[in-house]
Amino acid sequence: MCMYICALCQQRGCRSGDLDKTPINCPCDKEHMEKIIALYDDEEDQKLAYFSALTESGGYAKKTRLEEIIDFANKCGYQKLGLAFCIGLSKEAKICSEILQSHGFEVESVICKVGSVPKEQLGIKEEEKLRPNTYEPMCNPIGQATLLNEAKTDFNIALGLCVGHDSLFFKYSNAPVTVFAVKDRVLAHNPLGAIYTADSYYKGKLRKKK
Numbered sequence: 001m002c003m004y005i006c007a008l009c010q011q012r013g014c015r016s017g018d019l020d021k022t023p024i025n026c027p028c029d030k031e032h033m034e035k036i037i038a039l040y041d042d043e044e045d046q047k048l049a050y051f052s053a054l055t056e057s058g059g060y061a062k063k064t065r066l067e068e069i070i071d072f073a074n075k076c077g078y079q080k081l082g083l084a085f086c087i088g089l090s091k092e093a094k095i096c097s098e099i100l101q102s103h104g105f106e107v108e109s110v111i112c113k114v115g116s117v118p119k120e121q122l123g124i125k126e127e128e129k130l131r132p133n134t135y136e137p138m139c140n141p142i143g144q145a146t147l148l149n150e151a152k153t154d155f156n157i158a159l160g161l162c163v164g165h166d167s168l169f170f171k172y173s174n175a176p177v178t179v180f181a182v183k184d185r186v187l188a189h190n191p192l193g194a195i196y197t198a199d200s201y202y203k204g205k206l207r208k209k210k
Contacts (some may be wrong), residue, residue: 031112046177051075066096069178070103073155082153083109084144086160093159096180108151112139112161141165145172158182160189178195 004027013022035053040046056073065073073081081100085093090111097107116137119129129136139162148156149172156177158166163183170177187193198206 047076065180066099069157069180070100072104072107072178073105074153078105078154080106080108080151080153080155082148082151082156082157082173082175083107084112084141084148084156084161085109086112086139086162088183088185089160089189090182091179096157096159108148108153110144110147112141112144112165113137114140114143114147117143121190139165141167141169142172145169145174149174 003025005023005025006027008024010028011021013019013024013026014028019026019028027033040049054075055068059068059071076092083093083100084095085096088164093109093111097109100107102160113125113149119136119138122138124136124138126132141161145156153175156169156173156175158169158177158179158184160181165201166179166182181189182191182194183189184191194202
């Protein structure tokens with residue numbers, strides 16, 4: 001079984017097109033890629049890839065991610081958008097929904113606490129709660145995805161879903177999904193801040209000692 005280490009590669013032949021000097025475990029081998037590229041023959045996948053490329057080139061370093069989402073949805077002909085959001089970002093979800101609607105989209109939005117299902121349903125003990133001895137509803141990403149599936153959304157947007165909850169939402173969503181913002185309560189929802197400070201402020205906290 002191959003071990004892919006693209007994150008550690010310094011050659012980047014995939015970008016330059018020079019594949020003669022790639023590492024021996026480079027996943028760019030012709031036989032492997034021919035099978036993968038064939039998957040883009042699927043009409044829906046080809047459309048997503050094509051319009052993704054146009055969105056990238058059209059908005060590169062000029063448009064915000066929200067503008068790119070609007071641009072991409074328009075290019076793909078999507079009319080009904082789903083917004084799956086965290087209750088902690090309710091204000092942001094309201095503004096986002098209003099902006100999308102102002103561009104002519106129909107927006108179905110579903111909050112993470114939909115159904116108000118108690119955490120006990122998951123087997124969570126009182127001492128395992130964020131606030132013990134209080135009522136705590138679980139996040140319900142399967143519910144969010146299911147309701148948006150029933151609404152027959154063309155394209156779904158994830159806004160601030162927690163780690164793991166987002167995984168379940170992606171798993172159960174019938175429509176393609178993009179991420180508008182991710183959850184990081186410590187870094188003001190900018191998780192790359194941990195990477196940018198990994199060799200300074202967060203060095204002792206993030207890197208495990210050998």
